Amino acid sequence: MRFNSLDYLFFFLAVVGPFFAIPPRLRKTWLLVASLVFYMYWSPVFILLILYSTTIDYFVARRLAVVDDARARRGLLAFSYVTNFGALFVFKYFDFFMDSWAGVMQAAGFPVDAPALRLILPAGISFYTFEAISYTTDVYYRKYPAERDYARLLLFIVYFPKLIAGPIERAWHLIPQFERTVVFEYARVREGLARILWGLFKKVVVADRLAVYVDTIYSHPDQHVGSTLLLATLFFTFQIYCDFSAYSDIASGTAQVMGIDLLRNFRRPYFATSIADFWSRWHISLSTWFRDYVYIPLGGNRSGFWKTNQNIFTVFLVSGIWHGANWTFVIWGIWHGVFLLAQNILDRYAPLFVRPGRLSHVLQVACTFVIVTLSWVLFRAASVSDALHVYRAIFTNFDAARFFPGNGAQLAYGAFGIAVLLAVETCTELGFYSRFFLPRLKPARWLAYASVVLLLLLIGVVDGGQFIYFQF
């Protein structure tokens, strides 16, 4: 069930209405049933995979709570990892590794017929696998007690707002919130609904509108010159942000209406002043997951400068692989790792003494934006050779005279969407939203809500595509 569909609107109303009407003790069960229905609406059979891994994690965690022997505990944790990562590997990476292996063998002069499973990727598998792993790991390190209530653990995994594309939740953050007695609070519900509306705007008006141009160009990048490809890449920069952050906004808004705060996932990433800053603003729940479960266990920053950088690079490599079973994503991860490394090395060995000021701030934001935008080429291109073509065209065959404008109205709607987005984000970044808009200008606020609804009807892409991160 897509968030940007009327199916979801009616599902949301059907869940939220009874949620406040039924006694608080029944709400967990209600949310669990709703979440299972939500997931099974897409494909009922894959719920079995979630039940299977959750059941194993439940028993592993219960054993970890009572077993003290270090070796046995490691074995239990390994069992959980193998179960969760095993499923992820089979569904998402098996064919990729087999294809890559066949490619290597062929290049070496030993052509082989690599087996392929060609399985459908269960929705949200990368997200709920990471949540399950974080749960058993936290229990292993005794940071969180083993869950006694199976239904509560299952609800943590399948809680519908964040099930398909995050934010990647942690047990310590989400599970205790299920136990709170939620009372109806006007301000919270209104904020939640406003967040959903803003998410819909970003998805339906901005992301899906830009997607029309981006998809046209990136489906045949070899037929376009650098100027066209640059605009398509720039559009994709905003498309991917609006698409993914829209999902997070709708997820967080939905949960907020029901009294639950999900982890924050985005904080205006294109205002970042460095790659490190970018990753503290982009897909925050994933960045912190990698920090807690990969970077710190590898040693973090406790083993010297070079080891720290090696750990950072490893994290970005894994992050690239997590995003997709394609070499483009691996290189995308490496790209970010390399720039972060370069930044760290520069800071240490050749620090630039730039006087802090508005101009230097703007320049830093602009440089970071360019690096991030160019990295999205790898994220969007269907293959490494396509990505290389795009880079070549942008830098050596710009040819503005042969720029392909496509449908002029589409471009205008897309540009308008970006302008609105940037205006709102700039106001938020500068603090205008929380200082003026939220507390004081009540009529303006309601007018803004009404305008967003009208824009959805006027220029929104009805029946637009899936969220990009659903493929992960």
Add this chain to the structure above:
Amino acid sequence: MRKLLLSLLAMTALLFVLDRAIGAGLERLFRASANPTDGDVLGHAWTMRAPVIVCGASRASHHYVSDSLGADLGAPVFNLGRDGSWGAAYEYGTAGILLNHYTPSLWIMDVDPMLVRTPEILDRLSCFLPWAHSEPVARELVGLRSHWEPVRLLSRIYPFNSMVLRLVAAHRGQDAAPRAGFLPLLGAMSPADVEREAVGVPGARADLDTLKLRFLARAIGALHARGVTVVAVRSPRFVRAEAAIARERLDGQELEQVFARHGVRFLDLSSSAQPQWADPSLYRDASHLNETGALRFTAELADSLRAHALLPAVRP
């Protein structure tokens, strides 16, 4: 809870008023525009009550010179061709809406294999949205897109979704003015395009689509029931490669059989059947004639219609 409900109620009322007001404004712009893509082209057709209607996709829109054909046949012609690859559902919808307002005498369908092959793209049926409130056929077709269409149609803006800029441009006279639906294409094929066609290999042949065939039968049935003469015409396409010519012949035979089953005469004026259409200077691209080509084609079509005694009857 009460405060929220009251706020939402007030918001709904405000949205209702704004939706009605903006929707009415967009509808006005739409009714005033005769642009085949974003205008009330059907409304203009039934106002004109043209005895001859041309219907089809972009090839219809750019190949049939309405005023020239009208002069040759001695009766006004309106061209309802629409840019894009349209299947039989478009013929059915257009015929159904028009027959609700008047009965033309002759219905010329510009046909190619896409009319009955490849699956119908239901999303494209959104072109009938502006008529969905008033025309049952439009409502039926729009309903195929999603089971939520009746809910979406509660909004008066929704039928004009994504059309606002084009409607405003048309209102300000910034749009190409069609001549009774005909939109001429200027320019000629580039030598590179001609070369490409010389070596082009046609792609795999798509299957016949049962939904398209059903819509075609319904469209022809509705027209025949009202005494409208239907003619299927295949207009020229620039084909030069042997394989492409062979494919075009094969498609022509199949289309002839399809229309014969419905008692409709099929006039094949394609380049594989009429070698004089192999001249690249008559084309804007491989699929579309330029204005010169369109004028020549229209004259040839008029001759062909006369030869087959398919002239429009004059109705009182």
